[in-house]
Amino acid sequence: MSLKEQLKEEQKVAMRAKDKVRLGAIRMLMAEIKQREVDDRTELNDDDVITILTKMVKQRKDSIAQFEAADRQDLAAKEREELEVLQAFLPTPLTEEELATILDAALESTGAQGMQDMGKVMAALKSQVQGRADMGQISGKIRARLS
Structure with a gap:
C-alpha cells in the first residue's frame, strides 16, 4: 500500500x-x-x-x-x-549508529577529501536518509568529518 x-x-x-x-x-x-x-x-x-x-x-x-x-x-x-x-507517517528515524554507518559509506563512495566535496556527500545521503534524519544535523556531522 x-x-x-x-x-x-x-x-x-x-x-x-x-x-x-x-x-x-x-x-x-x-x-x-x-x-x-x-x-x-x-x-x-x-x-x-x-x-x-x-x-x-x-x-x-x-x-x-x-x-x-x-x-x-x-x-x-x-x-x-x-x-x-x-x-506518525514518517519512516522510523535512524539511530546514531545507523547514521554513522551511512555517513561513512557516503564519504567513502564519494571520495570526499574536504569541504569542497560536501555537496557530493549530501547528494549521496539525501535519498537514503530523507524523512529519517534531520538534514541540518547531518550537515553538521559532515562538516565535522571533512574539516
Whole structure:
C-alpha cells in the first residue's frame, strides 16, 4: 500500500472516530499533496510524499518555537498535536549508529577529501536518509568529518 493510500485510509478512520485534530492534519497533508500533483501535473510517489511530510514537520517545529517565544501556549499545543500526527507517517528515524554507518559509506563512495566535496556527500545521503534524519544535523556531522 502506498503512503497516499495509507493516508486516505487513515483519513476515513479519523472521520469515523470524529478525531478532529488527526483529521485536520491529514486533510492538510492531503491538500498539500494534491496541490503539488496539480502544479507539477504528475502523480507523486512515496518519496515525494515523504518530502512533503518532512517539510510540514519542519514547519510545525518552527511554528512551535515561534509561538512559545510569543508566549502563545494554546497555539503551540495545537501545532504539537498536528506534529505528532504528521510524524506518525514518517519512516522510523535512524539511530546514531545507523547514521554513522551511512555517513561513512557516503564519504567513502564519494571520495570526499574536504569541504569542497560536501555537496557530493549530501547528494549521496539525501535519498537514503530523507524523512529519517534531520538534514541540518547531518550537515553538521559532515562538516565535522571533512574539516
